[in-house]
Amino acid sequence: MGEQHLHSKPELDEVTLSTQPVFDGKIISLQVDTVRLPDGNTATREVVKHPGAVAVLALNNNKMLVVEQYRQPMQRTEVEIPAGKLDKGEDPLVAAGRELQEETGFHSGDLKLLKSFYTSPGFADEIIHLYVTTNAQPGDMSLDEDEFLEVSELTLEEAYQYMADGRIADAKTMMAVYAWHLYTLTGQWN
Structure with missing residues (x-):
């Protein structure tokens, strides 16, 4: 893409x-x-x-890692999967591992590209590379100096409830939830 x-x-x-x-x-x-x-x-x-971004659907004991942070354009907090922008020339796989560790403290050696997609092709060229790991391991967070967030874990049922309640309202996280649900039904990350 x-x-x-x-x-x-x-x-x-x-x-x-x-x-x-x-x-x-x-x-x-x-x-x-x-x-x-x-x-x-x-x-x-x-x-x-936009330089592009990465996002990670990270599962730990069959729960999805999410972060809750304030989003200025929405004027409220939003629950999302870990994500962040690519640094210039950065490999998306490397960035995905970095963002997962920085925002949640978890790490994984088996990140797999699930899909790359454009967020708003009518006016922006931002592309997000969505990765998945079913083997997230705890570690230490290292947030950017202007990042304030809370990390939690959601079951698939809780994730759907968060979407119904509007606490999860961004496309990348909703796509991750749907992909996870499909995986539970088929055993495939397609």
Whole structure:
């Protein structure tokens, strides 16, 4: 994923004519692209550029490790699987292990890529690489200086209840719960 026109249909492609940088922040940047549409007309596209991220569905004794932290855009706390952005040039597998350890204190030598997906392809290029491990081992946390969170473990039933209650409302964690549920039914991480 991430390659331009990976499964593109040329008759639907837009051609970028120009790019105007608007904002360059610590994590994201924003640009406005002028594009030529398939019918020859032009339009503008606001695009958020993101370095990509990793997330980990980590199971310990058949319970999913989650962190609860405040999310400024939502103005509330959110229960999520451990996750974080990729550092420049960082291998996603390495980042997944790092984020799992930093946020939960757990570690695993058998992280497996479950799926990579785009979060909001209508306006952002952020891709999340979702990893899974069924063999998370406890250790020591090492949070970033601006991270404040609580770690807990949920059964599959509790995870579904958290989703019903709105305590889990982000796509990566919901996808992880559904993948875990499918695994319990099939024995496969597909």
